[in-house]
Amino acid sequence: MLKLTINDKEIEVPRGTMLLDACQQAGADIPTFCYDPDLKLAGSCRMCVVEVQGRRNLQASCVTPCENNMIVDTESANVVEARKIILELLLARHKLNCMVCEKVGACKLQEYCYRYDVKESRFAGEAAHFTREDPNPFIERDYDKCIMCTRCVRACEGITGAQAINVKDRGHHAKISTIFDGKLADSSCVFCGQCIMVCPVGALTSKVSMGKGRPFEYEKVLTTCTYCGTGCMLELNVKDDTVVGVTSNRDAQLSPVNKGALCVKGRFGWDFIHYKDRLTTPLIRENGQLREASWDEALDYAANRLNAVKAQHGPDSIALFSSARVTNEENYLAQKMARVAIGTNNVDHCARL
Amino acid sequence: MTNTIEELEKDATVIFLIGTNTTENHPVIGYKIKKNVRENGAKLIVADPRRIELAEMADVFLQFRPGTDVALLNGIMNVIINEGLQDKDFIEKRTEAYEDMKQVVEKYTPEIVSAITAVPAEDIVKAARMYAAAEAGSLCYAMGITQHTTGTDNVKSCCNLALLTGNLGRPGTGVNPLRGQNNVQGACDMGALPVTYPAYQAVAVEANREKFEKAWGVKLPTAKGLMLTEAINAAYHGDVKALYCLGENPMISDPDSHHVEAALKKLDILIVQDIFLTETAQMADVVFPGVSWAEKEGTFTNTERRVQRVRKAVNSRGDARQDWQILSDMTTRLGYPNSYASPEEIFAEIRSLTPSYAGITYDRIEQTGLHWPCPTEEHPGTPILHTEKFSRGLGLFHAVEFKEAFELPDEEYPLILSTGRQLYHYHTRSMTRRAIALDTHRPENQVQVNQKTAAKLGILNGEKVRLTTRRGSIELKAQVTDILNEKLVFTFFHYGEAAANVLTQGEALDPIAGIPEYKVCAVRMEKII
């Protein structure tokens, strides 16, 4: 074990612990942009710098291994100055339109500016502009809000393995782009939206959710994805009794299969829920046409017809197709209905198709 | 799956994929496989008639002729046995009928198999050595294995291979079918099958029937039920007169759509319970509006047997009603009065009759889903099956001979057609066509065709073509590519507008599982001028 003093508090950590974790253990809240516990470390945003006694420079705590007897100050004057200046540098090139930003309430830039009382940037001047329409229907890319944390790049590579995006160009002109700076649709992007999941600011957002609600307005309901058999967990974002988006939960307890990762269907395929032609009333065919009916009428009608068929041709002249789409509970009831109420084993579902 | 998804990322040292286009059909599983290969150096063997995405990063890629799975797997086993690479200890202690299998496999030398499958003999050898040498070899398959008249044989061959190499019962091993839809596993577990009650308790076994008769308080039918494809045929022949269809769209998903349509038209009554007026619902006599998964409580069981919660996020609209309530009401009206207060109450009944679910409660899976079998409330669930013994005791080898697919190309229909899925759509597209982004991105069907075949037929990328089989024809755009060979064309079954199942044959099915042969039928392709 290593002994450290962090903000006058003595703690012990196992060898190999990074300073960031040690600081957190000591109760210090360290701001980070590029750090993500599930991704390759970058050590590049420099927001997590802390002052370590005896070291010439401030240390980026996310990539600094703890050493015995380190004395650390996580909010020293130098540290606070560095963080403020970094925030001001980022603001100086940021398309600041929080009023209409999809990320409001969950934006780290906003959060830290508030925390460090950064109201405006003393470095306001010229800045490179990258905004360009990407015609895909899934991901809105507004790189004038990008803070170059490269989490999206690392998630694309490290979680999805798509390697669709990377940093292109250098210095202030560095930006996130596909290999030939083209459209996502022409790259190896699979539109899983893992980049949106990790983006700490409003640079990457979902086009499907656009304008429908911001993080602080919606409630998240954890559920299992309705598409393939992988069984990813996802969060339905609900505002005013309406699903307005899908986010994911990266906690391995809550999201054991996918740990937040989703595919394009899981993340962007939710809007059928409120699609305009959803069935909202029972229908009965009359004179060749389907017409609306009450539940009692429809249920009675269906039951009577089934009973009649059963009476005339026997229970095995009736078949029931259950569904791989519905719940266990419903499948159970469906097969039970076939067996106990109709009296047939003619029950199956589309497992084979 | 005998094993878990996570093991594909963490534990498997060799992953053998056959008949699964994992990155498109189980994307998140695909990510994990990629990660294991890239970051941990796991070896990857991909066997598929198309050069799918994962083939690009495979150590061995076996591009075999569709429908020759048994031959290919027998060939691999032939090499393993001849080179003495089998797990002798495992075979001795945990399996039986090894000799029977060995006898059959002996004939399948790499050279002979190469002639059948069009895979170079040395690749068969390479794959065999790689998989056999695996510390932990995981075999995964999907519909590419099952959707054949020999589907059951194909599955047996996969099991043979795993048994032969002792790749079962340990982390990172297993025979792992990747199930296509969110709750296929659960639907099967719940006994939505003609021959089993919940938890695969066979209808034919009297003790089982008695158990359920006692629990449900009625006499239960003894006659073997009809499988879905059989039921459609029976309807066509007038033996089935009524069909209750819950969240299914056989008009698009079942083989030979014209035949399906004719069959459904002959019914006295068709009842459809769904959330949209699907192609099938449009033919119904009664339509019940159910609710989507976002509007209901319940559980799904994923492909790794993990039972997880589905939670209601929003209220349903209009008069739509909870599906469980509709079923319960119908059951009552059909003469079996019943009532439940909630899905949780139904789940309690399930537990009481389904030993593998007995230990699972909503409370226990509030945070993290559990893997069945989970027999008691103290049981932690079973991520890995068959660690000490198989459900039947010893693992049974099957002697499986290769059989050709039912309908092979000929002069009139010179190409093989395979159908399958793609990343951006789901099943019959009833949901994803209404997911605007997905449908905008992939609005219409395409057929993948090799560039040489296309050139011969004078077809350019994106041009309209007609596909014709003995059953019908559809028109769609050609996607000229080199991921499949000159004899094969591939299309997606999602699209009602150019429905691939107009083309497929439903006449010959797998004799045991009743699965249609979606991966092989004979087709003709022509340019539309």
Next chain:
Amino acid sequence: MAEEQRVLLKYADQIDPKIAEDYIKVGGYKGLEKARSMDRKALIEEVKKSGLRGRGGAGFNAGMKWSFVPILDEDRYVVCNFDEGEPGTYKDRIICEKNAQALLEGMAICGAAIASNHGYIYCRGEYPFVVETLKEGIQSAKASGALGDFNIEVRMGAGAYVCGEETALIESIEGHRGEPRFKPPFPGVAGLWAHPTVVNNVETFACLPYILTNGAEWFAGIGAAKYPGTKVLTLTGDVVNATYFEVPTDYNLRDVIYKLGGGVKGGKKLKAVQVGGTSGAFIPEQNLDTPIDFDSMSAIGASLGSGAVFVMDETRDIVDIVTRISKFFEHESCGKCNPCREGTWRCREIMEKINAGKAGQKDIDNLMILSRVMKNAALCGLGQAAPIPIDSTLQHFAYEYSCKLN
């Protein structure tokens, strides 16, 4: 003391660097022979004892660096940093053009010390002709048997200054974007393809044969006690003899300029000297009587760096020069970390504003705070050092700035 002391360049223009035999005739490859006869640890001790410190800028003890390399069952690499991206610096090129075999021998000696057979030379993109020399030299050395089983591959740089930073250099050899990595882990532990890797400068390697043949004491006895040996300097700017020299490290700066360099051109007065390349501090006339060694330079807030000496006469406009330097850094920032990516951009912006006479005291204040944060918080040496020219001129030439404020 006004003489050069040539060790590395002793046979300059007398031997052909491409031909191993030439070098062998003047005693070459004896050092390697000796190194190979020694125990690995003793060899590292010998190098440590010589006091040889890195000539690439950071001045780290070479033997010490090697001693950190873990010898486990994996490949290890010897990498020569020949990126030489500092404007005004060309000493590595001179060493290669005059005595490439010494570099090769030095790398092989390092190979012997860390039990490695793989060497890479990462050569500046603008030096294609030197690459040819090196390749032929390697071929000749291999053919002569002098290198034994030590192999050396030459890789061309991509023309980015930051690729001279050792971890960016490694990324570049690996085929990635030339961006620095965070340290630790240091290359010695996890470098090229995550294997232990020693990165040293050309000049550092080239010293090794002489240390081995003449002994560590001999080397330690030359020049400054704490930074012994000789140093190849390159003189540029307003100086009469704008050329290169090899001097013992206790040579002082005034002598470099006035004795070897022949003084300021046109008999003008000297305004400032920038030592160590673009990121070096500006040294005013009153500090000229300082030995050039690493520590003495540090003591006056400057750095020896690569050994470039840029002389500015009285007519030079300091603010204008610093503005141009700030443009250089803005251009060369790789863009990975926030303080440097945005900081170099804003430094340039503010410097241009000052230079154009449009700035006020507020801008100077902003510049100072920005400098401090860059030094404190940038990821690599580029961002940390970029503000040094600004800082040192604000300190020593404040008047020139104030003249331009409005």
